[in-house]
Amino acid sequence: MMSTDRDARLRHRIEFEAGAANSIMLSDTEAEFAKEMLQKAESALDTLDRQLDTLWPEHKEEYEVMERQCGQAAARVERLSIALAPHKRLPTELLSYIFTLSAGDSSLSLPPSRTDMALGSPWVLRKVCSRWRLVALSERSLWNFLSMDIATDDSYSEKTQLVDLKVIEHLLPIILPKIGSLSLYLCVNGISVQRAFDAVIAPCADRITDLYLGLPGSSYSTFFAMLPNQFTSLKNLDLEFLDSFPAGASPIPDLPPSMRHLSVAGDSSPFLSLRSPEMNLGYMTDLDISQMNVQFSDLSLILKRCTNLKTCRISVFGDGGIDAITLPFLHYLMISLDRGTIFDDCTLPSLKELHVSYDEEFPGVELASMLRRSACLLEIFSWDHPPSPMVAQVDAAALSGVFAACPSITDVAGRNVVVPRAVLDRIKNRELLPKLEILECRVDGETVRPFVDAIMSRAQGEIRRPIRGTTPSGFRAAIGCYPQDLQIPDDLQDFIVKLEPLEVLLERVLRLIPS
Template sequence: MFSIPDAQLCHRIEFEAGTSNNIILSESEACVAKDLLSETECEIHTIDLQIAELCHQREHNAARLERLRTAVAPHKRLPPEILSWIFRLSCEDARIKLPHCPERWALRHVCSRWRSVAINDRQLWDCISVDLQLRPGIYTQDDQLADLLRSQRLLDIILPRNGSISLSFRINGLLDVIELAFDKLIKPHSGHVTELHLGIPALSFPLFFGMLPDQFGALESLDIGYVSWFPSDGDYPSINKFPPTLRSFSIRGHHVVYSCFCSPELNWSYITHLDISQVLDLTLRKVVPILRRCTNLETCHCAILDDDHDSPHVALAHLHTLDISLGSGAVLDVFTLAALKTLIVWFDDPLPLESIAALIYRSTRGLQRLDLHNFSQSQSECDFDILAALFAATSLRILTARSFVFPKWILEQIGRRDILPQLEDLECHLDEETISTFLDTVESLFRQNVSDSRASAGKFRRAVGIYPMAFDFACADGMLSAIDRAQNLEELHKGTVCLVSSEIL
């Protein structure tokens, strides 16, 4: 049995002989040292076993902790709607940088329920934009082809297999690559695309036209433009049939592209919304034949350069909104619009008030909104008789006329509701003589909101007066007083009253 040596001997063995090679132990001291060595090794081995047991216990408890945390995770008690909302908030509108390796797609590294929400909530992915346009020195053909293939893989993952899709697709470059893009990105999903925004080279139009109408059986809205020109001496492709579901049609570009949609076989009667305002150099002669075939048209945005006195009359019984840019006021003379509610006119000088008033009188007495915008931003003179005829539409609720100054007598009659009795929103230009009258008119209209008990009377809510910058500097004190009065009216009547410099607009 090993006896415990005295402390002095232990100190000599461990701290003297154990730290110096010059001290040599005696035979008896060496025996004691061997016993101490053996005992210490046993203690170390025992401690190692204890450490191993503790490590095993820690790993066991760590695994339990992970399972318990998963069991009580907050997202497991949240409904999918809230999870979807959180996921959408975490997804910014910035362009998605597609991963080069599909195995590293980020959705595969989140928890299974988040991944399920991200993939199965179709509201996250039902509006997709793909832009593969070449940019010299920045975005090359190799980049385009690589992104095309990655986009195919991504769309196969995220696009819903049923329901509607809104797809925006822009591409240019080689025709073979564009055809590949149609085959890989559009055709597999065309059956449930309801809204399509397309920007493609004009020479690739036949690729798209060949898919209509059969491959777009659910298409409701089509916005088409081109990103390169037709050859000047080329044959222009044409489309002969729209999908019967199509209701909204927009086209952008040169009038040559517009010619692709002029086939007499094309069924325009389906269209309820038409936007040709971004077609360059469009003439009335080209517009009228299509408009006459849009028998169910409800809203129309167009830009027309000139008038054609030989153009037939156009009567659109269902059109309630017309937004038109004019090269000549006489363009309006070809229209009769029985259901017109909103008329927005963009024009160059001179202001075509007579044509506008005639259109309103000829078409309807139910006009509710009239916007007049001058491209030149200059102030126009007003013929009093024509202006009075223009305001004969007693149903008018919104009047925006930034380009000319109302005479004082018109403002006074508006303030008494002798004209425009249902007016709710007024925006017009001002000069030094009319700014005070304008504020008097606004104050009178606000007061009548309370005092006027007529059911037909509109509740006035907004007024904007636009004054020239020169007036601001020349009459600084008067302008400050007028602005203070406008602010007081706004606070008192809980409406909107603004005086704005023309330089701001």
């Protein structure tokens, strides 16, 4: 009797408890018993289905009775299938790994997408079962990088913005980890700015390590008032001013000592408040103001106090500053400029990678002087000129001076600029850039053959290299882009055809391509 009662309780637990709730998992013993129950239930349903087919249409009353029995049997099969559903038996650690893997490295977008519910939305909170939901909420790595872009535009009204903000306000208390660091992206304008800031940023300011903030210029006063004391963990700060910062408004008072990265776009006036000598910028290691144009004489007052700067992206105009600038740890510089004289003020002894974009004349003389003064071991150098109907030219002596100043360069790119023939000839003979491995530039009718000769010279040196494992003497990659209307001589056409098997032989990229 006891065994019968125990079996009855077990059957009830399997069918009506585990079969009705995704959160209940069966033990291995219970699962084996449930499999037997499911097999018998499926067999009984199959028998009823076959009998049902024989009753229609002669025995309608019996058919209706058996049809109800089939429905009950099918419901029982479904309950037992739910009890044994494989997703319920996945270990918690494996579920967490699956959720983390599916989320990728990108931020989680709030509110969830209306068009694609699986794209940038907390899908695990809505689908499958309550256990999955609990596991997902416990995996804090899913929720510590949240992106909320609710800035209005022509296709996104303030009414819709308010609806989305209410969704965000509802979800944040559910998904936001209660402890640990947070990365937040908030872009908002219109009537909901203060409400969004109070809901998203203010409650967890001391835990935010990475913050992207896009606000109207007039709405930054609340954020600036919280600096530096309330953002005690802030490391990376990206500010975008959606419109002009009001004249006379309170500037940035100071930055937290935890700050390492600062990016500003839209309006330079708040950034220039960092010129104040009271501000300690020695802890900054990364600066990006490449999305706005700043007078270099103003920027120099900031740069000279960023003594630990390692990477820098800037867009500047005007002549050099008043004082010399030495950045002993800077290894990456991307700069857009209109005058090369700004390099006269700079000493960069650790520079490894340099990208220069210029509006008018290539600043080769100033660059070469700066590189010699810095005595740096530059490895990557690129220069660019805004695309124009006429392919940009560069003075051979100026470019040769830059290359001669840094024979350590291994990677060169002048994507919109033709490298002069005289320079290509010296590269071919290794008079310039003996360690060069990557060359990318434009070629024209005068330089296409010297470019090819340089490729072949380096490639042939690679073929002759007898000892495996020694330093390569040829290009790892050489790409020459020529105009669509350029007439390529027949012998060079043959060379282009032969480049593909040469690439396979050398395991290198060697190409001439129209563009």
